[in-house]
Amino acid sequence: MADAAPPSKSRDLDKLLLRPGNLVGPSFEPGVQLRDDLQEYAKVLVVGAGGLGCELLKDLALSGFKNLEVIDMDRIEVTNLNRQFLFRLEDVGKPKAEVAAKRVMERVSGVNIVPHFCRIEDKDIEFYSDFNIIALGLDSIEARSYINAVACSFLEYDSDDNPREETMKPMVDGGTEGFKGHARVIVPGVTPCFECTIWLFPPQVKFPLCTLAETPRNAAHCIEYAHLIKWDEVHSGKAFDPDNPDHMKWVYDEAVKRAELFGIQGVTYSLTQGVVKNIIPAIASTNAIISAACALETLKIASGCSKTLSNYLTYNGVEGLHTKVTEFVKDKDCLVCGPGVLVELDTTVTLQKFIDMLEEHPKLLMSKASITYRGKNLYMQAPPVLEEMTRSNLSLPLYDLMDKVPKDILHVTGTINKDNKKSSGLRKLRVIFKGIDGVTDMDMAGGA
Amino acid sequence: MIKLFKVKEKQREIAENANGKAPVKKQSAGELRLHKDISELNLPKTCSISFPNGKDDLMNFEVTIRPDEGYYLGGTFLFSFQVSPIYPHEAPKVKCKTKVYHPNIDLEGNVCLNILREDWKPVLNINTIIYGLFHLFTQPNYEDPLNHDAAAVLRDNPKLFESNVRRAMAGGYVGQTFFTRCM
Ligand SMILES: [Zn+2]
Numbered sequence: 001m002a003d004a005a006p007p008s009k010s011r012d013l014d015k016l017l018l019r020p021g022n023l024v025g026p027s028f029e030p031g032v033q034l035r036d037d038l039q040e041y042a043k044v045l046v047v048g049a050g051g052l053g054c055e056l057l058k059d060l061a062l063s064g065f066k067n068l069e070v071i072d073m074d075r076i077e078v079t080n081l082n083r084q085f086l087f088r089l090e091d092v093g094k095p096k097a098e099v100a101a102k103r104v105m106e107r108v109s110g111v112n113i114v115p116h117f118c119r120i121e122d123k124d125i126e127f128y129s130d131f132n133i134i135a136l137g138l139d140s141i142e143a144r145s146y147i148n149a150v151a152c153s154f155l156e157y158d159s160d161d162n163p164r165e166e167t168m169k170p171m172v173d174g175g176t177e178g179f180k181g182h183a184r185v186i187v188p189g190v191t192p193c194f195e196c197t198i199w200l201f202p203p204q205v206k207f208p209l210c211t212l213a214e215t216p217r218n219a220a221h222c223i224e225y226a227h228l229i230k231w232d233e234v235h236s237g238k239a240f241d242p243d244n245p246d247h248m249k250w251v252y253d254e255a256v257k258r259a260e261l262f263g264i265q266g267v268t269y270s271l272t273q274g275v276v277k278n279i280i281p282a283i284a285s286t287n288a289i290i291s292a293a294c295a296l297e298t299l300k301i302a303s304g305c306s307k308t309l310s311n312y313l314t315y316n317g318v319e320g321l322h323t324k325v326t327e328f329v330k331d332k333d334c335l336v337c338g339p340g341v342l343v344e345l346d347t348t349v350t351l352q353k354f355i356d357m358l359e360e361h362p363k364l365l366m367s368k369a370s371i372t373y374r375g376k377n378l379y380m381q382a383p384p385v386l387e388e389m390t391r392s393n394l395s396l397p398l399y400d401l402m403d404k405v406p407k408d409i410l411h412v413t414g415t416i417n418k419d420n421k422k423s424s425g426l427r428k429l430r431v432i433f434k435g436i437d438g439v440t441d442m443d444m445a446g447g448a
Numbered sequence: 449m450i451k452l453f454k455v456k457e458k459q460r461e462i463a464e465n466a467n468g469k470a471p472v473k474k475q476s477a478g479e480l481r482l483h484k485d486i487s488e489l490n491l492p493k494t495c496s497i498s499f500p501n502g503k504d505d506l507m508n509f510e511v512t513i514r515p516d517e518g519y520y521l522g523g524t525f526l527f528s529f530q531v532s533p534i535y536p537h538e539a540p541k542v543k544c545k546t547k548v549y550h551p552n553i554d555l556e557g558n559v560c561l562n563i564l565r566e567d568w569k570p571v572l573n574i575n576t577i578i579y580g581l582f583h584l585f586t587q588p589n590y591e592d593p594l595n596h597d598a599a600a601v602l603r604d605n606p607k608l609f610e611s612n613v614r615r616a617m618a619g620g621y622v623g624q625t626f627f628t629r630c631m
Pocket of ligand 1: 192193194195196197331334335336337338
């Protein structure tokens with residue numbers, strides 16, 4: 001019985017975890033065991049220790065998670081202090097991940113947080129494989145796309161193209177821009193991944209260079225002129241570094257001169273930083289709202305105590321308040337999370353023979369295929385310079401070209417001839433070589 | 449999913465260090481889309497492409513344009529392309545490596561071509577950009593100036609513009625600016 005549970009300091013959490021209910025997730029088994037397992041076995045990685053990351057760490061620690069790690073490459077700046085509440089003035093210059101981890105551990109007893117002060121690309125795949133859930137508090141599309149590819153690379157499909165649950169690495173992603181924000185749940189193979197719906201992120205507004213050079217009309221134009229045109233003119237060859245305060249100051253000073261010349265108001269140092277680094281002003285309370293949603297989804301995924309958000313929540317606090325949840329659908333041909341087309345081959349099949357086979361394969365019907373394998377271009381139909389460089393591969397066995405791995409992912413580009421219509425296509429293939437020891441099951445999916 | 453996590457943790461403890469799977473190089477979605485763009489390139493005879501880092505680095509490449517008509521006939525112009533991992537969400541960064549007297553290209557190699565910045569769309573591709581660059585040489589326009597002086601001369605005195613272009617391409621001064629030979 002739930003009442004028999006020993007007293008817990010997380011009294012409110014126990015109400016969720018120890019009692020059965022009608023609105024719970026499919027595999028929910030309430031009880032003390034669940035609460036203890038959650039503390040012992042659930043390992044969550046928080047990516048980013050900025051505005052959202054600080055909130056996420058605090059929320060997850062207070063939600064009963066005991067094993068947390070946080071990764072962030074940035075150091076604390078004075079301008080962070082208004083919203084990244086774990087940091088103090090004396091922390092300026094220190095790594096965000098380290099200070100954030102320390103502060104939360106000081107405040108929440110029993111939680112262990114391991115900080116990683118480095119780039120997300122510096123960690124190998126084994127590092128990410130260790131976590132059960134990855135929570136993202138990021139402000140860049142590149143970083144989201146990278147983590148998404150990593151998480152999806154663990155996903156495997158069975159021979160019927162069904163994703164295998166034990167290979168799913170769920171992600172919870174939050175993002176804010178001023179009064180707006182989103183929170184989403186990505187379960188690779190089940191819900192759309194970041195790449196399936198990358199169009200949700202509007203491309204950054206880019207001003208025409210000639211406008212910047214000739215007819216600036218606002219402060220941002222003056223800043224971008226100094227940043228994109230004047231910098232190169234003066235520092236030939238030296239790359240602009242947005243994290244170098246001297247560089248930023250130089251751009252600011254030039255932007256001020258430019259603004260004076262054209263009688264434009266409003267160039268400030270912080271606007272310069274904002275325009276150059278493409279930062280939209282962050283608001284602490286929006287971060288708190290979005291992070292709270294993300295932390296709860298993380299708890300729901302791990303415990304099953306309630307159904308998860310399905311699958312994309314938008315919050316808009318501009319002029320009143322509007323919030324809604326949209327259920328986006330997967331792109332079945334997604335190169336990152338999709339199953340790809342299963343192809344079984346003998347180890348003797350040459351690349352040329354393989355390319356010919358793609359033309360006949362009922363699920364592909366692809367002619368003039370170019371083949372790429374883990375960053376190696378095995379054969380390119382065009383341009384002539386690459387065709388020439390890759391032509392000698394055609395007579396080699398594909399098995400050898402794929403470093404003799406029994407099963408792996410390939411990508412092919414070519415002309416798809418379907419229903420007498422030709423279109424160009426890019427497809428993911430799951431290649432399995434027959435008769436190789438260790439392959440008992442046709443179940444490889446892998447990532448991009 | 450906690451039961452699953454528990455099972456996995458137990459398995460991991462057993463299998464610790466058992467599988468020494470080599471770290472694999474990942475291809476970003478941007479790299480794959482670029483692979484498609486490159487393998488479908490269909491360039492005019494006046495344009496060629498090269499890959500300074502070899503056949504496996506498509507993200508950095510160079511395009512050479514040799515205009516077959518107009519003011520720039522006979523010149524050879526080299527452009528560098530840098531493609532981001534989130535291509536085609538973001539346009540490639542393109543610079544002109546050949547110093548050129550051109551209204552829409554400045555002396556640092558910045559290029560004013562709408563599809564490289566404000567009008568970029570993910571449905572566009574590398575082929576479209578190369579054609580766009582090619583057209584800058586057959587149809588330079590003074591309405592989108594990056595080189596203010598060159599644009600003014602093209603607008604007010606096309607004959608002088610033509611002779612300035614010839615002088616720059618042959619290697620020499622136009623006003624205070626020296627151009628190396630590119631013919
Ligand atoms: Zn996807």
